[in-house]
Amino acid sequence: MQLDLLVRNGHSALLKGILHGIEKEGLRVDSKGHLSQRAHPRQLGSALTHSHITTDYSEALVEYITPVFEHSADAIEFLADLHRFGYGAIGDELVWNASMPCDIPDEESIPIARYGSSNSGTLKHLYRVGLKYRYGKMMQTIAGIHYNFSLPDKFWIALKEQQQDRKSLRDFRSEQYFRLIRNFRRYGWMLLYLFGASPALCSSFLKGRDHQLQPLDAETLYLPYATSLRMSDLGYSNKAQSSLDICFNHLQTYTRSLHRAIHTPYPSYERIGVKVDGEYRQINANILQIENEYYSDIRPKRVVQSGEKPLHALQTRGVEYVEVRNLDINPFEPVGIDSTQADFLDAFLVTCLLTSGDLIDDEECERISDNQRLVVTRGREPGLMLACGDAERSLSDWGQEILAMVARTAEVLDRNVSDSRYSRAVAAQQLKLDDPSQTPSARILAQLQDQGISFREFALTQSRAHRDQLSDTPLNDERASYLNRMAASSLDEQAEIEAADSIDFDTFLAGYLAE
Incomplete structure (x- = not known):
């Protein structure tokens, strides 16, 4: 394991420079738990240009984005x-x-996000209109947490020297991030078991759809051993994307695959039409309208420059960080995540980076998908077996092996901070592996069943309690002033963008798609 070499070579201290950012989505609802029909509040600033506060699919789906820390x-x-x-x-x-x-109650009550009258704002809105026609609105109301993770250049320089690699630093770093991603996909089911927090849902979510869920009460559906129904086929799924076979072996094959998907027509989307009776239904009829339509549990990312597309940024400047996307909102935590989970994620991701990173072939890619399907719907089932190589292993035994690897990493990270918090984070997950009733998914079902309440009642109660808890500690003046300035300046920036438009949207879209 590369970790042992880092320690022997005196480079493990460079792991102290891990950088983090968090994105968290959340639906705005009224006091009774009904989806908000109000526009994104102007007091929050412009959803088009604000760095920290925007919307995702719906006008009611607010997204909070932290800086990098x-x-x-x-x-x-x-x-x-x-x-x-x-x-x-x-x-x-x-x-x-x-x-x-x-x-x-129905999809008509889900307002699609709007971003003003500019061409760029119209493009963001019409992309979401396309999602409505392709997948339906209901799927787009699912929320999650994205955890952004990167390591500093000093670390990559030392690791490159340790491996005696002659590639450029840019290419080496990208190659190593893809190693991390491959191992994350192999072991990512572990995060679904440990942190999955969506074992039940409101029955309205599946109204009119076939499913295998069981009724818990008149308005709640669930599966008894489910961990993360959000990550199941009931949530984010796309048959068109299943043919892409993206298993993250190399940056160039990854970007080429996505580029091809963005430029390859898909028959069922062609039948929808692009502009019908003078109104856009989607921005194109290809497998993907844009890169972000491709859903995966982890993504290689790079901060884009003004006017630059994400794929171009990756191709020209390489991977800068990874975005972990398979994390449910934990309804027991005020902001859906806590420091213990974050510390474990750091140790887990470093372990994925420094563990042997064989390429993923088609057979393993299918095993990875099968394991995820099993864990999201049956992860707490006693004796559950997962596919590992050419054999099967119990989730419990394989999980013990993974936790042992992460524990070794945690010990090194602890030495860097003169604290045992990473090891404590691993120990907290060990309790869940030893006793499935300690997992968030099991705790949620226990509350629903013990208290005789619906999922709606549970989530509404938790949301009220967290609002009150957070509001009890007001913003300090410095942070409040900063966020007020950001809101005001974002509105000014949106107005400037709208005033600067000099071409009609049809011309703008044609140029955008031709780039």
């Missing part, structure tokens, strides 16, 4: 401050603190 605890505290600031703007509304949505 060296200490994950600082990112979590900033996230808490964004919630505090948000509560000052949304009046009597709540942020639904669960991944699966509130009770939504």
Whole structure:
């Protein structure tokens, strides 16, 4: 394991420079838990241009984005401050603190996000209109947490020297991030077991759809051993994308595959039409409208420059960080994540980076997908077996092996901070592996069953309690002033963009798609 070499060579201290950012989505609901029909509050700034507060699919689906911090605890505290600031703007509304949505009677009650009258704002809105026609609105109301993770250049320079690699630093770093991604995909089921928090949902979510879920009460569906229904086929799924076979072996094959998908027509999307009776239904009829439509549990990322597309940024400047996307919102935590989870994620991701990173062939890619399907729907089932190589292993035994590897990493990280917090984070997950009733998914079902309440009632109660808990500690003046300035400047920036448009949208879209 590369970790042992890092320690022997005296480079393990460079792991102290891990950088973190967190993105958290949440539906705005009224005091009774009904989806908000109000526009994104102007007091929060412009959803088009604000760096920290925007919307995802729906006008009611707010997204909070932290800056990058060296200490994950600082990112979590900033996230808490964004919630505090948000509560000052949304009046009597709540942020639904669960991944699966509130009770939504029909898709017509889901307002699609709007971003103003500019060409770029119109493009963002029409992309979401395309998602409605392709997948339906309901799927787009699911919320989650994205955990952004990167390591500093000093670390990559030392690792490159240790491996005596002659590639450029850019290419070496990208190659190593893809090693991390491959191992994450192999072991990512572990995060679904440990942190999955969506074993139940409002029955309205599946109204009119075939499914295998069981009724818990008149308005709640569930599976007894489920961990993360958000990550199941009931949530994010796309038959068109299943043919892409992207298993993250190399940056160039990854970007080529996505580029091909963005430029390859898909018959069922062609039947939808692009512009029908003068109104856009999607921005193109290809497998993907844009890169971000490709859903995966982890993504290689790079900060884009003004006007630059994400794929171009990756191709020209390489991978800068990874975005972990398979994390449910934990309804027991005020902002959906805590420092213990973040510390474990750091140790887990470093382990994925420094473990042997064989390429993923087609057979293993299918095993990875099968394991994920099993864990999200049956992860706490006693004796559950997963595919490992050419054989099967119990989730429990394989999980013990993975935790042992992460524990070794945690010990090294602890020495860097003169604290045992990483090892404590691993120990907290060991309890869940030893006793499935300690997992968030099991705790949620236990509350529903013990208290005789629906999923809607549970999530509404938790959301109210978290709003009150966060509001009890007001924003300090410095943070409040900063966020007020950001809101005001974002509105000014949106107005400038709208005033600067000099071509009609049809011409703008044609140029965008031709780039």
